[in-house]
Amino acid sequence: MSREYSLQAPLRDEDVIHLKIGDRVLLSGIIYTARDAAHKKIVQALETGAELPFPLKGAVIYYVGPSPAPAGRPIGSAGPTTSYRMDSYTPRLHSLGVKATIGKGKRSQEVKDALVRHNAVYFGATGGAGALLSQRIVSSKIIAFEDLGPEAVRELVVRDFPLLVVNDAFGGELYARPNLPD
Amino acid sequence: MRTVTSSDIADRVAEMVVRTNRILPPDVLAAISRAKENESSPSGREILGQLEENAALARESGLPLCQDTGMAVFFVELGEQCRVEGASLREAITQGMVRGYQDGLLRKSMCHPLTRKNTGDNSPAAIHVELVPGDGLKISFMAKGGxxxxxxxxxxxxxxxxxxxxxxxxxxxxxxxxxxxxxxxxxxxxxxxxxxxxxxxxxxxxxxxxxxxxxxxxxxxxxxxxxxxxxxxxxxxxxxxxxxxxxxxxxxxxxxxxxxxxxxxxxxxxxxxxxxxxx
Structure with a gap:
């Protein structure tokens, strides 16, 4: 049975532990954008001990590279990008306190194991609905790696951002398994 | 021999790349709506409904349909009796594409393959040119997501x-x-x-x-x-x-x-x- 929750980011352990695959979440609060190039830089910062662009504890990371903001709007189109490209970085970020990531598409077994180990979740948002999703973003500010252009790290304030729990902290997986003929 | 100016080509391409990123082709939208009617899964119907809503919002608001406004891919049919005056055909298409992506607030998604440094203007485009009989010039554009x-x-x-x-x-x-x-x-x-x-x-x-x-x-x-x-x-x-x-x-x-x-x-x-x- 799918249930509905309204949650406030950053997330706490007790927010995540109740979530099961198929649950719908309306997320409000502060989240951070990062995709391929920003992940690489964040992990480099961890290795050199440089300052991180945002606190990892409780953080929600949104895999998105938005289009430029029109006048009078905080952001342009802003839907999820495909998540597997971040898989090699994600377990480490969960071990340091990241509670959720938002994207689309399948995750590796290593990421699913990290969700169980660190009590975290993977949320899916509707891919290709970037205009619609942008309406739930209240503000956007570049906080690191401005030179990366669309891949810069942004702090977003979201209100009732619509998500589905795709992988939960119990090893569950929402995506349909294809019925391939033998 | 018919002459087309490179500035005309650039103008038409600039308009086209913006419009294409905001307005879903009617045949695609119709296919999504038809699929929604026939879809047996409730979550499937819900997603297809969101896609219809997203298309309507993009059309009204001028926001791109998707933040990934794509690598710009062009298929060009250039008539053997058609001559481009001014800049070259490739330059004209590239100029129009760059202007459209800048002015239309489309995302610039192109980068160096190894350093990953963004080229800053969505160039280069993929431009496939075919010579055909006649004096026509047809330029097809696809915004191809990664x-x-x-x-x-x-x-x-x-x-x-x-x-x-x-x-x-x-x-x-x-x-x-x-x-x-x-x-x-x-x-x-x-x-x-x-x-x-x-x-x-x-x-x-x-x-x-x-x-x-x-x-x-x-x-x-x-x-x-x-x-x-x-x-x-x-x-x-x-x-x-x-x-x-x-x-x-x-x-x-x-x-x-x-x-x-x-x-x-x-x-x-x-x-x-x-x-x-x-x-």
């Missing part, structure tokens, strides 16, 4: 594998891609040609409108057979399960070497944005 492009593949089958091998490869590809390319997808399939020609045919196949059947009834039958088998996989909209995994299969076939059976599958997401202008 997520679906990453799920595309080319392979060299053995001739003995034939149609059966082709179907197996396509179905495996769709099953493995699962939710990643933003289903419901469209598949462009290039059969035959050569190692470099098959993927180009596959991409070109995606330009044929969904309400325009292939003139060859045998290809219509092949497209339908593949479509039915793909939709039996049950992947569904955004991979959440359902009847609508693929909206259409589009095939272009070409003769190939007696030793080869090249096959390319170009996956396109549901936001299948393309348009053409005649100059």
């Amino acid at each position: 997520g679906s492009e990453n799920m595309s593949r080319v392979t060299m089958l053995s001739p003995a594998q034939g149609w059966r091998g082709i179907k197996e490869f396509v179905l495996d590809r769709v099953a493995e891609a699962g939710p990643n390319p933003c289903p419901p997808t469209m598949l462009g399939i290039g059969i035959g040609g050569s190692f470099e020609l098959a993927p180009r045919l596959a991409k070109q196949a995606l330009l044929r409108p969904l309400d325009q059947p292939h003139p060859d009834p045998e290809i219509v039958r092949m497209e339908q057979e593949l479509l039915d088998e793909i939709n039996s996989l049950g992947i569904g909209p955004m991979g959440l399960g359902g009847d609508t995994t693929c909206l259409a299969v589009r095939i272009i076939m070409a003769p190939c070497h007696i030793a080869s059976l090249p096959l390319a599958v170009n996956v396109q997401c549901h936001s299948a944005r393309h348009e053409e202008v005649l100059l």
